Amino acid sequence: MANAMLHQTVGTLQLLSNSGIHCQVGNNSVRLLPRDLKVELGFSKRGSNSFGEKKFSVIQASASLTSVFDPVLSPSNKGPHESLKKSNEAALILIRHGESLWNEKNLFTGCVDVPLTKKGVEEAIEAGKRISNIPVDMIFTSALIRAQMTAMLAMTQHRRKKVPIIMHNENEQARLWSQIHSEDTIKQSIPVVAAWQLNERMYGELQGLNKQETADRFGKEKVHEWRRSYDIPPPNGESLEMCAQRAVAYFKDEIEPQLISGKNVMIAAHGNSLRSIIMYLDELTSQEVISLELSTGIPMLYIFKEGKFMRRGSPIAPTEAGVYAYTRRLAQYRQKLDETLN
Ligand SMILES: O=C(O)[C@H](O)COP(=O)(O)O
Structure with a gap:
């Protein structure tokens, strides 16, 4: 920390x-x-x-106060979500990336950097429509292209046409060369932070193998154990527990401080890095997380308020939030969008 x-x-x-x-x-x-x-x-x-x-x-x-004092992200940059900030409530959206070319081929992917299929692109756009009325001040993605494509495609659908911009802080020169020199332009942008800690669980020697063929070869039970047990890693890969150690630590150190400061955050990541984070948010046991499955491209909404994460489900469409998805504050935000953008 x-x-x-x-x-x-x-x-x-x-x-x-x-x-x-x-x-x-x-x-x-x-x-x-x-x-x-x-x-x-x-x-x-x-x-x-x-x-x-x-x-x-x-x-x-x-x-743990990391990043809170980043001048670009400072809460003093008042934006349209001010009412949400005042209420000390923040939205957290989680999206598993859309279908990748290796999902389509049923191959273990892990940390191999494979792009989305056409269907994956459509899923990401659909996910974006569902969250188009929910404020997003900051985006975290994994370092992998399928999560980054998903985040960017989803944001093309957002009604508040802010520009998602990938932060380049990998070295001083990258940071300097990507600086924005207009306060107004900064206000109209959404910082996107790519972090390897949000990557998919590293699948070791299974990466690139066909899931069905692997089950035929090693037995269904063994492969299920590698894929879904909590603490048993696949050969030379990460167990869910190992994946959770880095993904949840990153969430606590880098993402939670943003929510605490009132930022509305979207995370675009992967089946297992998100399962780890959901395990933390919903306080699931290592037994309960085993049966948690995430579909590609379906956004999930949490509200962070008074130090607690409340799961609100998934907004079902751009026009429908689902019976319990909107809080009063989110409904007000949406009404404001309706008034100013229609
Ligand atoms: O890495 C992969 O192959 C998938 O994205 C996740 O696979 P799993 O459902 O087998 O964990």
């Missing part, structure tokens, strides 16, 4: 009895959650203060 150090000279921390810690540094405000806080607070007592009501000077605190 990356640490951010706070000192009393740069910010303040306010203790909230059961909903975490509110942290203010300059214009950036963020709430740190009890469930993930590994905060070490050192206090120097001022006068006759007592915990909870009186004042303390914060000497030092460490917590």
Whole structure:
């Protein structure tokens, strides 16, 4: 976990009895959650203060605050989703990529970088229609082209015609050469962060093999164990548990801080990296995650509020959110789109 150090000279921390810690540094405000806080607070007592009501000077605190202070992503860049931010509610959309050329051929793909089929392209566009009324401030994808194609194609359908732009922070030159020099243009863009940690589970020696032929050769049970057990890896590959270690750590370190700061986030990734993340969001056991299957190109919506993730299901169409998909805030966002774009 990356640490951010706070000192009393740069910010303040306010203790909230059961909903975490509110942290203010300059214009950036963020709430740190009890469930993930590994905060070490050192206090120097001022006068006759007592915990909870009186004042303390914060000497030092460490917590997972990575990326929160990125100037491009700073909450001080007020946008059309301001009402969602004010309510401290954020939308999280998860999409498994559309069908790839190796899904079509029934080959184990894992970390092999295979593009979408025509059907996959259509699935991604369809997914985009379903989420076209849901705010997206930031996109995370894996480093693999099928997830990136899915994210970009889905965003072609969004009613708020912001431009998704891939961030290039791999080295200083890439960062400098891809800089945008207009505040207005930045406001009309959606940063897209590609991370290998969101890649599909590495399938080891199964990559490129036909799933049916592998089952015929090694036995149905063995192959099912490799594909769906929690902690048994395929030969020289990653188990779901190993995949979860890097995908969930990335989610907690890089994505959750964005949600905490009010950003609406879309993640385009893979069957197993998303199963790992859903296991974390829905607090599934290693037994329960075994039977979780994700279809290609079907978006799932979560609402992040007061430190909790609430699964809202899948918006079923651009005009229909599904009975429980929209919160009041999301409905207001959509109404605003209707008023300004129609
Ligand atoms: O990597 C693959 O082959 C698929 O994307 C996921 O395969 P699985 O359903 O066998 O885990």
